[in-house]
Amino acid sequence: MKLSSAVRTAAAAIALSLVLASCGSRAGDPSAAGATSCVDTSGDEIKVGSLNSLSGTMAISEVTVRDSIKLAVKEINADGGVLGMRLRIVAEDGASEPTVFAEKAGKLIRDDCVAAVFGGWTSASRKAMLPVFEDNNALLYYPVQYEGLESSENIFYSGATTNQQIVPALDYLRERGVKSLFLLGSDYVFPRTANEVIKAYAKANGIEIKGEEYTPLGSTDFSTIGNKIRKADADAVFNTLNGDSNVAFFREYSNVGLSAKDMPVMSVSIAEEEIGGIGVKNIEGQLVSWNYYQTLDSADNSAFVAAFKEEYGAKRVTSDAMEAAYTSVYLWKASAEKAKSFDVDDVRKAAAGVSFDAPEGTVTIDGENNHISKTARIGEIRSDGLIYTVWESDGPIKPDPYLKSYDWAEGLAR
């Protein structure tokens, strides 16, 4: 009796899931077949999506990105909107879970019918959303530096790719006479891929790798790693830790007596907002590699910083990912205006070569891979908790996500 009812329940569940699955594919079919999307352009308002983690472990970073997307939309609306239409944000919470990101992306595209989505942070969230955007032929603007080796027709990458952040950081260290490196990262895709690139670069340039360590994401115990780094005695540490781990690491680093003077740490995931949490004293003098700092001296940046502080309070700081998210809204606007249409295919076709005078300087969309050209900058963290440029590239660097232009990177992009 019991068994048969279990069988019946199972059969019902399977039947139900089949029905649901067929519904799902039906909803996806028209757009996949190239039919026009459900974006509503009949009124005087057009919807755009913002999809960021407002809860969970990534909220720490992504809430700030959401804030700058909102700021850009507000400015654009005050300025008359895009093609005469006001923008309305539909905000969703990705909850730091890749599966939630994928699910919410589908909701934004199919139910809310947004013209474009801005957001995502971790590579895991981007990878989870990628098929959703491709299947529905929709647009995602992704604002965070990442490990490269990817390009999708449906994603515009406004953060740095490897050759705009990691390679310049290595060039800078080499110029400073660094002959050996210790690699430290969180144990997931970005640090592991970044370190493959770094090791290939090091091999070609005669830099010795004295150690390579990964800690579980969120790990806060760095005492043993501290011992290992002291023992390794490398010229510099290349740090790809993410999130709260950085706080624990830099506290340990300074407490065991290591400093920027004897073993500088080059980080690629610490920006202005994280410095406060680490404590300026623990990280003063250390190096970071990004494309944008709050301290950049330009009219466009002063306006951006002033507007941001006006909106969210004088205590708030601006950072690279926030700037990239802000810029990506304007890039979408410029692409739509060039296309004179909100249609995804039209916007995408028009995007190649579109440029914008961003706070970080002029950026241009590369039609080949949907990344943008950006200026690389090495920054030093000073006692006021802000980052100051100590080196910058001669001009915007052409994005090269697959590192095709470097001999030493051969075989990395598989």
Add this chain to the structure above:
Amino acid sequence: MDVVIGQLLTGMSTGSILLLAALGLSLVFGQMGVINMAHGEFIMAGSYTAFVTQQVLGTAGVSLPVALVTGFAVGGLLGVALEATLIRRLYHRPLDTLLVTFGVGMVLQQLARDVFGAPAVNVTAPQWLVGGVELFGTVVPKTRVFILVLATLCVLALTAVLRYTAMGRRIRAVVGNRDLAETAGISSRRTDLTTFFIGSGLAGVAGVALTLIGSTSPTTGQSYVIDAFLVVVAGGLGQLKGAVIAAFALGSLQSFFEYSTTASLAKVGVFLVIVIFLQLRPQGLFSLKTRSLA
């Protein structure tokens, strides 16, 4: 040789952090069989208490001792509130308490995010805890020495309370056999509240101490709570002695594994050892000798 000593010291330090995080959990778990998933958030509340205290008092040297006291009170009061509103309705339903306290933990996390913002805040260590001391060729940060001392003091204080006060005797009686204790005229209701206050208060103290080495953010507690559970289970439910030994054993194990392999592998190694250990001794290192069938 100095590697061995260095890693032993590191292990002691990791162990003391585990112990501090696990102490209150062990007490509550042992007494009431309540699996308090919000324990990590009580730790987080302690961390933010340290932050607020420092904002108010300004100097780190003064605010740390004050925060240790207020942290205990804040953690304790949160615990009492949780016990009085939710947990007491759910005794004898351990699975439900697990879910309820998990939910409470999530609410507390979001509350912290709304009040203090998502990014981590900085709690400065007092000047006398900056830097490290050199011991046998290894540099041990002073903050870690402080935590070791603090954990020791907490264990001693808790032992003294349990052993030499009337309240402690009542707590031990209820842990030993709840029904028999009630028959003997002990109000298990009041004892439960007291235990929860002390246990949660210790989480608050742990939170204050942990600001010295880690981050103070809404998710702070999550970094420690799983390891704290491991300590409690491996040590034997409600066994102070077991928790102490298990914490230092796990700390040393972690540090030696980590030195010879990598941090991620060490984590796996420690889990494996615990799984094997619990196969051999499901009740943990120590267990109560009691006639109750529970």
